[in-house]
Amino acid sequence: MLHAAFLRSPYAHARIEAIDTRAARALAGVHAVYTAADIAPHLKLPRIPVGMPSGAIRHVLDPEVLASREVCHVGEAVAMVVAQDRATAEDAARLIDVDYAPLAAVVDPVAGLDPGAPRARLDCADNLVASFRVGYGDCGRAFTDAPVALRENFLLHKGGGHSMEGRGVLAQPDPASDGIVVFDSTQMPHRAKALLVAMLGLPEHRVRVVAPDVGGGFGPKFVFYPEEVAVPLAARLLGRPVRWLEDRWEHFVATTQERDQIWDVEIAADQDGRLRGIRGTLVHDHGAYTPYGIALPSNSATNLIGPYVLPAYDLDVSLVITNKVPATPTRGAGRPQGTFVMERLLDRVAEKLGLDRGDIRRRNMIAPDQMPYVTGVKTRDGGTMTYDSGDYPACMATALETAGWGGFRTRQAEARKAGRHIGIGLANYVEGTGRGPFEAAGVRVGPSGRIVISTGATAQGQGVATVLAQICADQLGVDLSAIDVIAGDTAASPLGLGAFASRQAATAGSAVLSASHIVREKILAAASSRLEVAPADLTLRDGRVEVVGAPGSGVTIADLARDLQGLPGYALPGGLAPGLAAEAVFEPPAITYCNGTHVVEVEVDPETGAVRLLRWIVVHDCGRLLNPTLVEGQIRGGVAHGIGQALYEWMRYDDTGQPTTTTYADYLLPGAAEVPRIEIAHLESPSPQNPLGVKGAGESGTIPAAAAIAAAVEDALAPFGVRVTQLPITPRRLLAQLPIVSEDLGAVLTPGRQAAEP
Amino acid sequence: MLHAAFLRSPYAHARIEAIDTRAARALAGVHAVYTAADIAPHLKLPRIPVGMPSGAIRHVLDPEVLASREVCHVGEAVAMVVAQDRATAEDAARLIDVDYAPLAAVVDPVAGLDPGAPRARLDCADNLVASFRVGYGDCGRAFTDAPVALRENFLLHKGGGHSMEGRGVLAQPDPASDGIVVFDSTQMPHRAKALLVAMLGLPEHRVRVVAPDVGGGFGPKFVFYPEEVAVPLAARLLGRPVRWLEDRWEHFVATTQERDQIWDVEIAADQDGRLRGIRGTLVHDHGAYTPYGIALPSNSATNLIGPYVLPAYDLDVSLVITNKVPATPTRGAGRPQGTFVMERLLDRVAEKLGLDRGDIRRRNMIAPDQMPYVTGVKTRDGGTMTYDSGDYPACMATALETAGWGGFRTRQAEARKAGRHIGIGLANYVEGTGRGPFEAAGVRVGPSGRIVISTGATAQGQGVATVLAQICADQLGVDLSAIDVIAGDTAASPLGLGAFASRQAATAGSAVLSASHIVREKILAAASSRLEVAPADLTLRDGRVEVVGAPGSGVTIADLARDLQGLPGYALPGGLAPGLAAEAVFEPPAITYCNGTHVVEVEVDPETGAVRLLRWIVVHDCGRLLNPTLVEGQIRGGVAHGIGQALYEWMRYDDTGQPTTTTYADYLLPGAAEVPRIEIAHLESPSPQNPLGVKGAGESGTIPAAAAIAAAVEDALAPFGVRVTQLPITPRRLLAQLPIVSEDLGAVLTPGRQAAEP
Structure with a gap:
């Protein structure tokens, strides 16, 4: 078996002027060095046709296997070395001399929409990869003379998959069939096979893809990556098994992540808190390529509705090319953002009307006798998004009762007397699961x-x-x-x-x-x-x-x-x-919708901005429970993922598009100590969409987590008027809003810092 | 990859007293030496359950993978060596010291039936492995006062498959599934897989058998052999690919062959040549094991009927264990023997009645309007053997016309005047093909x-x-x-x-x-x-x-x-x-029957006994022709196989069961020079048993070949009264009946030699 390593771009955006591989080829133990020019004769297509179709897409941005003329993010593969071992392959990669001409990079998606912005891709006239509207009803009327209307901005950051094991590809030539067997850390082996067939020009029966236990998927391993073509191609060219295992640095710069969303939204409600409408804009940081289509921001937009009757909705969505790794779904697939926005807006309206946060939700909730409930949102296939079953009010009521919601104000007051700032937060969600076609x-x-x-x-x-x-x-x-x-x-x-x-x-x-x-x-x-x-x-x-x-x-x-x-x-x-x-x-006739309520109790230290999770209650309804232990394991994992996104994970880039958080010293993930005991109760509303009556559960734990934590943190810090509209909720962001300045930490904790951290 | 070689018994029958493998294990380059005792702990069954069920079988004679206590034919595997290369493996095998106690061997099947005969297998009380009757109608009445009745003995020898490539097994462990991939020269990969599953105790999905182009099958590669377990087991035990390729000597002593049949039959007919009945006995040399059940002699017995109306039939069939390689079907699967007997008997009756050999067949032939024709013979599944379609008289008429049958006596007379002994022979056949179950x-x-x-x-x-x-x-x-x-x-x-x-x-x-x-x-x-x-x-x-x-x-x-x-x-x-x-x-509802007529013209040199084939005409009906080129290729190959069996192939053993013809210098096969141009014409009687209307064609060329040659040789040598009742038709056997003695060759050519060559 031979081992591959990739030379990756050090620039967020640059033109490749020349590549000299002579020194690398000459290194002892090196079997081959490949550039785009070397592999081009063996590929049936110049780019990997990974995109999923949508009429909204203006620029098809399929990646190359190895960049030929332009690199569009730090970490993009420029050359591959195959050697007797990984160390030799990496040494040889360092000997490859690439002559780059650096280009201006687009890092901020909002700035990228400016007509005067640099182009993130030379082959695109602008940086708007797609735009579309999600909505229904008459928002104009909904907002006219609305008794309550308010506007809010949200900057939502979502990190990566950070699976226990990175990606990996082991390709083994099969001499008996002149074929190739590819062991691949993919969630989608059949799609990987189809793309290998298309790229390598082999018939289907000479390509076998095996996805063994892959050490965690979480979304990024849905995507088909350049390495998944490059490694099998090298194995065929060399007639030897070739393996490549992603290292952790590569996981940060060459595996897709979810990126920033900037929401600017208004909500209108009646005097009693009943919703009239929501409207606004969503700018989505799309990264440098399009390996997933528009599904991610589309999910964000449609998921906002949640378990509520929302009479009118109008969201204008823009996907912006930036010089970062492509943005594709991680657990929750854009839904945590939609849920965050809706739940935060409901909290704002409740505050404005002096309503209990549970009451405003109860007043707007879809009732069980409204099931199946037809929302106004169109689906990808031209139908209308329809919730199949569920008892949302019962779900929330169980969660609030378990949490002792009614008695919390008393407990909170007692704690404050004791100098402890505890808070409680609540979030509901609905998740479309069990997607087809088959x-x-x-x-x-x-x-x-x-x-x-x-x-x-x-x-x-x-x-x-x-x-x-x-x-x-x-x-x-x-x-x-x-x-x-x-x-x-x-x-x-x-x-x-x-x-x-x-x-x-x-x-x-x-x-x-x-x-x-x-x-x-x-x-x-x-x-x-x-x-x-x-x-x-x-x-x-x-x-x-x-x-x-x-x-x-x-x-x-x-x-x-x-x-x-x-x-x-x-x-x-x-x-x-x-x-x-x-x-x-x-073949499921339609999507099935699970739902749930999370209630979170936190304590915040106003001197350090540290958030401690005291209690976490989940009431979850994924239809018929086949295996409660597995469902609860999924929910717990999902909550942990959501805690990371709410409080810790932050993939940062400098102004030139250089990633600055590519180790777990810089990029924080929750450990066992950061995840509280999670109390789970189940409702079972069988789905009519399949004979088992089941709905999905794998992502649901993540979806409301950040919304619930944000609500709880605001509640804990209510005496200080702290507002949580950005993720992650870092100590620094909280301290910037807190009037108490720690003498130990000094001037860095002034409110003025907030603007410096987008 | 490692290489296997087998140590094989030098005795036809012996008890194994002890095996010492120490010297073999000590040889450099040897990875493992296995005896029956070594592999027993890894096998789920002590013997390979290869037998196909039949109520007629008295002794189940499944083989061991490696003989543990008794060897029953020369060539039976006793130990396996796995080494870095084949030469080392063979050298090591020679270093294995086996202490054999020789036992009396059964070589002649008729003698083996004698109550005082030695036992060919220690675990069987006698040598009769199975006996059954094939027949219907009232043979007693048929023979009572029959105008014509005659009796004849036939000793029919049939050789082996002699495929271009011998057998081979390459077993490759699959670490990903803890399974095994076996490249196997088998005609029956699914049966091989099922037996590997049973023997190795692996679940079905961890065993894959691949039968690539195997260099010719012809029947012997239907059988599942001990090497097909031993090699995969070694590969699993050693964690390395292991290959064994049969050498030509092994093909003679370790691959199944068809063996001798001794027929003693009577035929009764009316004065006009219409058949009244056939009765008699068939003793079948079964070899040492039962890897195929009773299908081979059963085919011989039922195939005798051919395209003729036979009112009564009674054949007593005995299968006798002998100390030779097991007898299993080769191309034609026992049918050439049945056809030989019937066609020879018809020639005898014609001669006795002074009828043309075509005429007697015409008078007895099943007419097309009798189709589907129900014979009296019961099938394996309890039904009655029923011919589905065909126009047998038209088939024969076309062949005779093409051959100039009517004018042959004139040509023959002219040739004789010129000192040339030419003759013509004719044989019809029907073959059951397209067998199920699916x-x-x-x-x-x-x-x-x-x-x-x-x-x-x-x-x-x-x-x-x-x-x-x-x-x-x-x-x-x-x-x-x-x-x-x-x-x-x-x-x-x-x-x-x-x-x-x-x-x-x-x-x-x-x-x-x-x-x-x-x-x-x-x-x-x-x-x-x-x-x-x-x-x-x-x-x-x-x-x-x-x-x-x-x-x-x-x-x-x-x-x-x-x-x-x-x-x-x-x-x-x-x-x-x-x-x-x-x-x-x-799933075919029933067997479909192809048929045909061969007409052969020969010249025999009465001084040397050499037979030269002058002309070969085939009229063949295998239903709808999908690809005439392929059908004709199959027929030509089949005829060549039949020529070998008629004139050349003779696997001989001495009185102790030692094979004496284990090279192609001793065992003759026809080369290109021995095979004449074969003229083929087709009839197409579609089969009603499948939507394509096709019947099989792969074996049919072989079935009538020996019968037609025998008839032509007799016809050529009619002036000398030569009788052909034994196969192969060797020069020596012919010369023994010829009154002309070559002065050059001397006394060996006296008639008295015939009895010495059974």
Whole structure:
């Protein structure tokens, strides 16, 4: 096996004038050095067609595998070295001499929209990659003579995936088929395969992509990256396995992240707090390329509505090219931003009207008898976003009751007397999950007695294999341990999509249910034929088909599988078709919407700006619960991710587009000490969109976290009039609004600092 | 990669007292030495369960992977060495010290039936492995007062497969799945996988068997051999790829062959030559193990009937264990023997009645209006052997006319005047082909534009890939070059049987037709949706769906495949299910019977006994012809195989069971010079048993070859009263019956020699 390393751009924006690889090639242990010019003859397409289509996109910004003439962000790959080991490959990469002509970089997306701004990409006449409006109803009328109207600006920062393991690609030539097997840390192995087919010009059956346990996905591993073409191409050219593993620096500069959103929004309400409308603008920092289309800011915009009746809505969304790594979804996929804006606006209206924050939400909530609830928002496919089921008021009521919301003011007053600044915050959310168009699964019983589920779904620690095995085990009357799940291997499942949009239990789960049911019926038919007992008198238990009332009787499903394997020249028993197996595809008729309420209690130290999380209550409704332990694990992980985004994660760039936070000393993530015990309760409103009645749960924990923390922090610091409109909520940002100046820390804590930190 | 060699028994029958492998293990370059005791802990079953079930079998004689206590034929594997290269492995094998206690061997199957005979296997009380009767009607009545009745003995020898390439196994551990990939020269990869699963105790999804082009199959590669377990097991134990390639000596002593049959039969006929009945006994040399059940002599027995109305039939069949390599089918699978007996008997009756050999056949032939013709013979599944279609008289008439049968006596007389002994022979046959229970195939159109057919059928040079691609290309309107066929890979096709019984065009072909038709319909539906044109107005041509009358219009099927691949979150077009693909299984309702007539003209040199083939005419009916070139290639190869069996191939053993013909200097095969130009004409009687109307053709050329040659040789040597009742027809056997003694060769050519050569 050989090892690859990439030479990456040190400039946010530059023209490549020349590349000299001679010294690198001459280094002992180097097998190959590739530039864009070297690989061009072997690629069927000059750029990776990663973009997802949308009429709103004005510039298609597909990346190159290796930059040929222009680099558009620090970290963009310019050359690849393949060597006997990684150290040699890195040493050789440093010997490559690239002659760059630096260009002006676009770092601030709002400034990038200015007609006089420099161009972030030489091939685009301006920096507006896409713009669109989300809305419905008559906002003009809603705001006319509105009893309450207010405006607010939000600067929302969202970090990266920061999976436990970075990305990695191991490509192994398969001499028997003149093909390539690619072990790839992707959430989307079938999409990776399709793009490899397109880029390398190989037929489908000579490309196999396997996504094993990938050490965490969280969104960035949805994206198909240049390394995923470069490494397989090198393996083919060299006839050797080639591996590349992302190092942590590369994860900061070459793996996508969610970037800043700047919201400028107004809200109008009646005197009793009932919403009339919301309008405004959203500027979205899109990064340098378009590997995901417009889904991310689109999710932000549509998710704002949440569980509320919002009569009118009008948001103008602009996606701006900047010289940073591309922005693509991480857990929550833009929804935390929409939820943050809505929940903050509701808190503002409540404050203005002197309403309890729970009351204003209760007054605006969609009632269970309004389900299915048709919002005014159009979906990607031209339909209308429709919530399928849920009891939002019950969900919030349970959370508030658990949190002791009604008694909090008393507790808060007592704490303040004791010099402690505690606060409570509340946020509701709705999340569209279980997205299509389909997922595929096969179930096969082998004569060995083992059962294999093969699926296009992928496993990255969500517990997909466990949930799918559970569904199958229930149908076939076998122990979980009898089932193996092959997820994310294009050779095992020719059809598939993969992991995104909290979709796999709903889609792959339903496909497994369907395939398992067919297999169950066939087992009963085969056993009926062999035992000469009516299917109605048979039952499945412990891997056997037993005659009802006679434990240990009957036949094992392994023996039935052997019968149906087929013996040369002998008829199959019972007139049955061969194989104790079935394949199924589930195509969800529509998206299914989970929902929940988080209530957070915090304590803030006004001298240091430190926020301590005292209590975290989640009431969550993801439809039928298949495995509470897994759902709760997902929620806890999601909350931790949300805590990071609310309080710690901040990917910063200087004015030239140089990233300044590329280690975990500079870029903070919550550790175990920062995550409180999370109290979880469930409601179960079955979804009508799939036979299991399930909804997604993988991202939901993240969505309301920052909104709830912001509300709690404001509540804790209410005596000081602190406003939280920016993420992350750093101590410095809080201290800048606090009138108390620590003598120890001196002048840096004046309010004037706030403007200096966008 | 490491290399394996096997230590094989030098005795036909012996007890293993002890094995000392120390010296072998100590040799430099040796990685492992395995005996039965070494591998026993790693095997789930002590013997390979290769037998195919039959109630007639008295002793189940499954082989061990490595012999533990008893060796039953020369060549049986006793130990395996794995080393850095084959030469080292062989050197080490020679260093293994096996202490054998020789036992009496059974070599002659007739003698083996004697109650006082030694036992060929210590674990069997006698040597009769199975016995059964084939027959129907009242033979007693048929022979009572029969105007003509005669009896004849036949000793029929049939050799081996002698494929261009011997067997081979390359096993490669797959660390990613803790599984094993086995490249195996098998006709039956799915059966090999099932047996590996059973023997190694691995679940099905961790075993992949790939049967690439295997250098010729011909029957022996149907069998699953000990090496096919031993090599994968070694690869797993050593964690390295291990390869074993059969050498030519091993092909003679460790690969199955067809062995001797001894027929003692009587025929009864009316005065006009119409058959009344046939009865007698068949003793079949079964070899030392039972890797195939009773199918081979059963085929011989049932095939005797051929295209004739035979009112009564009674054959007593005995299978005898001998200390030779097991007997399993080679091309024709026992049918050449049955055909030989029937055609020889018809010639005898014709001679006795003074009838033309064509006339007697014509009088007994099944007429086309009798189709489907129900014979009296029961099939394996309890049905009755029923010929599906065919015009046997027309087939023979065409052959005789082409051969100038009517004018041959004149030509023969002229030749004799010139001192040349020419003769003509005729043989008809019927062959059951296209056997079930099923075959599977998938057809998948990729966005690359390439189409993949995956099938459980296997390719060994028969042209399976071409025929399957043709069937698909016709349906999808694409060029053959757009199609790749993956045959014989258990990973590509989870269901499958493989190559036997001339079955693949009928079974896999029909499965491909079915799958292709489904894909065609889906292509039209997808194109109709995309183009907004009714399917009836669309046509498929050159990989496009065109609007009728507008060449170049429309859309490529590659683009339709891309549409149906599914894009995350976007609905599939036209309400269609994902994937431009279909899988199908074809289960033939019954066997389909091909037939034909061969007419052979020979010249025999009475001084040397040399037989020269002057002319060979085949009229063949395998139903609808999918690809005449391939059918004719198969027939030519089959005839060559039959010529070898008739004139050259003779696997001989001495009285102790030592094989004496284990090189191609001792064992003769026909070369190009021995095979005449073969003139082929076709009739096409479509089979009603499959939608293509096809029948098998792969073995048919072999079936009547020996019978036709025997008849022609007898005819050529009629003036000398020579009788041909034994195969092969060696010069020595002919000379023994010829009154002319060559002065050069002396006393060895006296008639008395005949008895000495059984």
